[in-house]
Amino acid sequence: MKTLKSLQHQMTALMMAAMVSATFAGTAHAAQLSGDARSSIPKDVQQIIVVDYKVMQSSPAAMQLKDRVLPPELKRLESALKTSGLKVDQDADTLAFAAFRSGTDKNGNAGTRILGVAQGQFDTSAIMAHFAKDKTKPTVYRQNSIYPMGSAGMSVAFLNQTTMIFGDRDAVKAALDARDGLQPNFLQNSEMMNDMAQVDSRPVWSLLDQNGTQTMMKGVLGDASQLADYDTVKARFKNARYTMDFANGVKFEMDVVTSDTITAATAATLMKGVALMKKTGGSPLEKSAVSDTQIDSNAGTLTVSYSSSDTEFAGLLTSPLFQQVVVK
Numbered sequence: 440m441k442t443l444k445s446l447q448h449q450m451t452a453l454m455m456a457a458m459v460s461a462t463f464a465g466t467a468h469a470a471q472l473s474g475d476a477r478s479s480i481p482k483d484v485q486q487i488i489v490v491d492y493k494v495m496q497s498s499p500a501a502m503q504l505k506d507r508v509l510p511p512e513l514k515r516l517e518s519a520l521k522t523s524g525l526k527v528d529q530d531a532d533t534l535a536f537a538a539f540r541s542g543t544d545k546n547g548n549a550g551t552r553i554l555g556v557a558q559g560q561f562d563t564s565a566i567m568a569h570f571a572k573d574k575t576k577p578t579v580y581r582q583n584s585i586y587p588m589g590s591a592g593m594s595v596a597f598l599n600q601t602t603m604i605f606g607d608r609d610a611v612k613a614a615l616d617a618r619d620g621l622q623p624n625f626l627q628n629s630e631m632m633n634d635m636a637q638v639d640s641r642p643v644w645s646l647l648d649q650n651g652t653q654t655m656m657k658g659v660l661g662d663a664s665q666l667a668d669y670d671t672v673k674a675r676f677k678n679a680r681y682t683m684d685f686a687n688g689v690k691f692e693m694d695v696v697t698s699d700t701i702t703a704a705t706a707a708t709l710m711k712g713v714a715l716m717k718k719t720g721g722s723p724l725e726k727s728a729v730s731d732t733q734i735d736s737n738a739g740t741l742t743v744s745y746s747s748s749d750t751e752f753a754g755l756l757t758s759p760l761f762q763q764v765v766v767k
Contacts, residue, residue, distance in 0.1 A: 470533050471639045474626075475602040476556045479614045482623035483540040484631060485551060485651040491642040492534040492557075515593065531559040537625075538651075541613060552610040557603050566597075578608070583615050634680050643683040652679040652695060656706070660713055669709065675702040689748070695741040703736035710734050710743070727751070 470489040480487070535556040542550050570577075570586055577584035578594075585596045585608060595605040596615060604614045617624035626632065631646050638644040647655055653676050657664045664673075675698040684690040697703045711734050718729040732745045 479618040480625035481539040487537040488645045489535040531557045533558040555605040641682040645681040647679045652676045691745040693743040707736040
């Protein structure tokens with residue numbers, strides 16, 4: 440199991456990779472989760488990222504960049520899919536990664552696992568024939584079959600012909616417990632379900648719970664998070680959501696929900712200070728990007744929005760500022 444901090448870095452990097460891939464594709468899609476997919480995700484989600492996988496596959500340059508920045512944990516998941524004979528590149532429409540709480544580790548730290556969910560039209564009969572040819576035998580878990588994927592220690596289970604779940608075996612078992620009603624699932628997470636309705640019309644979106652939001656904001660604020668005011672602000676972050684849209688250039692929006700208007704205003708002030716420092720020390724391209732970023736607060740919510748042309752954003756990807764965001 441991974442700690443929240445290390446997983447947060449991985450999930451953030453995955454999102455950046457997905458955003459980059461979709462940006463190069465330059466077309467708008469929606470990444471929506473089916474009822475089967477939602478029911479297979481355990482309730483206690485710290486962060487979920489959902490991407491339109493067809494968009495990601497549409498540009499060789501984008502895929503090369505994704506391969507460079509994709510963190511090891513998620514690279515192992517994707518690699519296991521590609522080498523398992525499941526033809527995910529051809530058949531998957533939507534790909535989701537959820538980091539969820541899973542007890543504690545041997546040191547007493549909160550444990551977190553990552554579950555992958557793929558949606559599409561999967562030729563399950565051909566996949567079963569592939570497993571039979573390779574003499575791949577499943578582990579029977581109640582009425583479910585869990586198949587090993589290659590030598591990376593990953594497993595996969597099919598909920599039906601349109602939805603499969605993958606990850607380490609314990610993550611897959613937890614997902615099946617959630618789907619089978621033995622444990623609470625994502626459909627019972629009313630807060631995130633409400634937030635999801637606001638974002639899942641976008642090709643890339645992400646939701647974070649309170650702990651995930653606190654960790655993300657600490658990374659965003661950098662040295663400003665060491666200020667005395669931040670400890671007061673941190674405890675009042677409730678949740679956050681990101682979206683990306685590519686219909687006309689690149690549009691990024693983030694909402695951080697806080698407990699009150701003062702907290703949101705204080706967080707906005709701290710973030711504006713960070714942006715000012717970036718603006719004074721960055722390259723002309725980075726300064727322009729900061730200038731194009733709007734930071735505000737509204738009724739207890741910190742809002743951040745950024746927009747640019749595809750060309751401007753592509754140039755930003757090679758800048759030190761982008762590397763600071765992606766490489767942790």
